[in-house]
Each structure stands twice: as structure tokens, then as C-alpha cells.
Amino acid sequence: MHHPGETKKTDFLVDTDYFMAVAVLSAQRSKDPNTQVGACLVNQDNKIVGTGHNCMPNDCEGKLPWNREGAKLDTKYIYVCHAELNAIVNASANADVKGCTMYVTLFPCNECAKLIIQAGLKEVVYLCDKYHARPETIASKKMLDRAGIPYSGWEVLSNIVFILDSIRLSDTTLRESSSIPTTLLALRISLLSLLASATLSLLPQHATA
Numbered sequence: 001m002h003h004p005g006e007t008k009k010t011d012f013l014v015d016t017d018y019f020m021a022v023a024v025l026s027a028q029r030s031k032d033p034n035t036q037v038g039a040c041l042v043n044q045d046n047k048i049v050g051t052g053h054n055c056m057p058n059d060c061e062g063k064l065p066w067n068r069e070g071a072k073l074d075t076k077y078i079y080v081c082h083a084e085l086n087a088i089v090n091a092s093a094n095a096d097v098k099g100c101t102m103y104v105t106l107f108p109c110n111e112c113a114k115l116i117i118q119a120g121l122k123e124v125v126y127l128c129d130k131y132h133a134r135p136e137t138i139a140s141k142k143m144l145d146r147a148g149i150p151y152s153g154w155e156v157l158s159n160i161v162f163i164l165d166s167i168r169l170s171d172t173t174l175r176e177s178s179s180i181p182t183t184l185l186a187l188r189i190s191l192l193s194l195l196a197s198a199t200l201s202l203l204p205q206h207a208t209a
């Protein structure tokens, strides 16, 4: 309840921005030298039930190639587990992924679209669609359309500044703790630059396959 004279906080981080920010941060865990993708799975109560990033199968990290070119068996493509797959299988044991929304930094490929449909997810929110002309992406949209699963692009440009701003420690926090640990300040700075560079690198105009 809002009482007269009370200051109402209006600069809170909205849910969709938070979930996409988590997906962006998850992408940073990827060891793929070229493409880092992150996903965040959210249930109908707006709770995160799983996150994922593109990685090699368990216990295979460092033992399989990240190459994009060469003989098929020497490239990453036939080995890598996509972020969406990992978010679904990483979902906490008691979580029901049915009806969840997938927040993902890159539009799901055809294989992930199959997973999304078969797992019973209800919506996809993506950050970047730089491979929209590829058959895999076209097939993905075809399947999602047929399955009645809507997908929408996250409003990057209107929200990124706000997200970055939200990560900053508030002025009050800084004032009240005169001995604020330098590690905390360093963490804040690295988080800011991380999120900024990650998000910018995911924007279509900065895309380099």
C-alpha cells in the first residue's frame, strides 16, 4: 500500500530485463572463443528455474575442438551443447519446465526449437537474431510458428542503459559504508563492463558470426 508522503521507488529493474541480463551473464561462462550464448528459463510464477550457456558435454571441456572450420569431426558443431539445451536440463530437479519462457541471447537453432517445443515451453524472448537468414533459423521459426510458440525480440536499446544503471550500487550504499570493500567496487566495475561489452557484442550490427 502506498502511503501519502512516502517515496515510491520507480527505478526498479523490471522482470524481463532482469531475466535477459541473467542470460547475458550466463553467456559469459562459455569457453567458446567465438560465440557465447546464454539462456535463462523462467516459470509461470516469474521464477528462474534454470540457466545455461553453450559448452561441451560434461567432462569433455578441453578435450573437444572449438574450431569453426575443418573436417566435420574437427569442428565444434557436432559436439557443443547449446545454451537452451543446458537451461532445460539444468532446471532444478523439482521444477516443471512446462509453460516456461526461454530468455536467450541468440535466436534458437532448429535443434533447440525442437527441444523448446517438446519440453512444452510457452514463449521465447531473444536478444539477437544475427543468423536469421540461415536455414537452421528459418526452420526454427517454421516449427515454432506451427507449434504456436510466440517469439519476440527483447527491446535492447531502450533497456540496456537502465540495466547498467541498475547494477551500480546506490549512492546511499556508498555513503553509508565508508569502508566499502575495494573488491566490491571492483566487482561492480567488472560487472558493468562485462554486461556492456557482452550486450553490445550481441547486437546485430556488431555481429561477426
Ligand SMILES: [Zn+2]
Pocket (backbone or CB within 6 Å): 082, 083, 084, 108, 109, 110, 111, 112, 113
Ligand atoms: Zn541450438
